[in-house]
Structures are given as structure tokens and as C-alpha cells.
Amino acid sequence: MLDWIFEVANQNQKILNLFQSTGAYLKGHFRLTSGLHSPEYLQCALVLAHPKHAETLGRCLAEAISAIAPERPTLVVSPAMGGLIIGHEVARALGVRHIFTERDPDRKMTLRRGFSVQSSDLAVVIEDVITTGGSTAEVVALLESQGARVLAAGSIIDRSGGTANVGVPRTALATLEVQTWDPPACPLCAQGLEVVKPGSRPV
Ligand code: ZN
Numbered sequence: 001m002l003d004w005i006f007e008v009a010n011q012n013q014k015i016l017n018l019f020q021s022t023g024a025y026l027k028g029h030f031r032l033t034s035g036l037h038s039p040e041y042l043q044c045a046l047v048l049a050h051p052k053h054a055e056t057l058g059r060c061l062a063e064a065i066s067a068i069a070p071e072r073p074t075l076v077v078s079p080a081m082g083g084l085i086i087g088h089e090v091a092r093a094l095g096v097r098h099i100f101t102e103r104d105p106d107r108k109m110t111l112r113r114g115f116s117v118q119s120s121d122l123a124v125v126i127e128d129v130i131t132t133g134g135s136t137a138e139v140v141a142l143l144e145s146q147g148a149r150v151l152a153a154g155s156i157i158d159r160s161g162g163t164a165n166v167g168v169p170r171t172a173l174a175t176l177e178v179q180t181w182d183p184p185a186c187p188l189c190a191q192g193l194e195v196v197k198p199g200s201r202p203v
Contacts, residue, residue, distance in 0.1 A: 028193075042129065047156075074123070075117065077101065079109065086128050090154070110142070129159055136153045154171045157172060157175075157176060158170075
């Protein structure tokens with residue numbers, strides 16, 4: 001059990017080192033998508049900008065998925081934009097097809113561009129970061145509504161501290177409990193520091 005804990009901690013540290021060495025581990029004063037403020041932010045896009053790192057992370061995540069999926073997947077599905085590169089690399093490692101979902105103008109998750117799934121498809125859903133698991137859960141529901149079976153889900157980073165529930169078995173390469181504050185209780189706001197929105201979604 002101790003070895004297992006050490007191994008997980010060790011992998012967490014390796015992933016964080018990779019983020020630090022590529023400048024993707026940001027420190028400052030950030031407003032997260034949830035509206036909470038945080039002193040740190042992991043910008044996956046800055047790690048995935050390096051194809052070699054993207055390939056390595058994809059291979060590691062494919063191995064982690066294989067360890068929890070009851071059967072061999074036939075398909076990887078990611079929500080755009082964040083899941084595109086890592087989903088592609090996981091699919092490369094698994095030797096299967098990769099497709100992605102997009103939000104329509106009503107913010108509903110959809111398959112466009114001629115992408116479709118079949119009832120024989122055994123899918124895994126891959127994202128860069130899971131915070132609440134909301135996007136992954138929406139992709140799972142979309143695939144199931146179209147008749148595919150979803151075996152598992154995975155992300156590079158789990159920012160939920162392991163608590164996000166997406167309705168299928170889930171894994172992540174690094175699990176973090178990021179410090180957050182409600183804006184009125186934020187010590188960085190109290191210091192008068194300007195808050196930055198680092199993510200990809202509009203504020
Ligand atoms: Zn603040």
C-alpha cells in the first residue's frame with residue numbers, strides 16, 4: 001500500500017515537473033471557470049505544444065485507461081478544444097480512431113463534421129483537465145444516446161482531488177487539490193492584485 005502511494009505521488013511529481021519545465025505551471029492570481037480564485041494554474045496547452053511531450057502523455061494515459069477499461073476500446077472521443085491533442089495521442093497509442101465533440105450555439109455538446117458512432121463502438125473519453133467532470137459527463141451522455149458504450153474516461157490532470165464523478169470508471173495522470181478561494185475571502189484580492197482569467201473559455 002505504501003509503495004502504491006509512493007508510486008502515485010512519484011507520478012504526480014513527474015507530471016508537475018514536466019509542467020514546470022515547459023512553463024505550463026503558472027503562479028499568480030487566477031479566476032477559474034468556476035468563479036473561484038486560485039494562486040496557481042496548470043495550462044496544458046503549453047505542455048502539449050511539444051509533440052514529444054504530447055506523445056509521452058498520450059502513451060501514459062492510454063496505459064492508465066487500459067488498466068481500468070474492462071474491454072479494448074475501439075474509439076477515443078474528446079471535447080474540443082482542450083481534449084483535441086491529448087485525445088489524438090491517446091488514440092495513436094491505442095491504435096484506434098479519434099473524433100471530437102463541439103458545443104452548438106446553445107452550448108449543447110454535439111458531434112459535427114460527419115463524425116458518428118456505432119452501437120458496436122467501445123469508447124473512451126479523454127480530456128486535458130477535469131475540474132468538475134461536467135464536459136466529460138456530457139460527452140459520455142452524448143455517446144450513450146447514440147448507442148455507443150463508454151468504457152472509461154481519462155485526463156492528464158484531475159483538479160477535483162479525485163472526487164469528480166462522470167458515470168464511468170475514470171483515471172488521471174496527476175491528481176491535484178488546487179487551493180481556491182471565494183473572491184470575498186481571497187487574500188490576493190485583499191492585497192489588491194489584479195486577477196487573470198487564464199483558461200480558454202470566455203469569462
Ligand atoms: Zn482573488
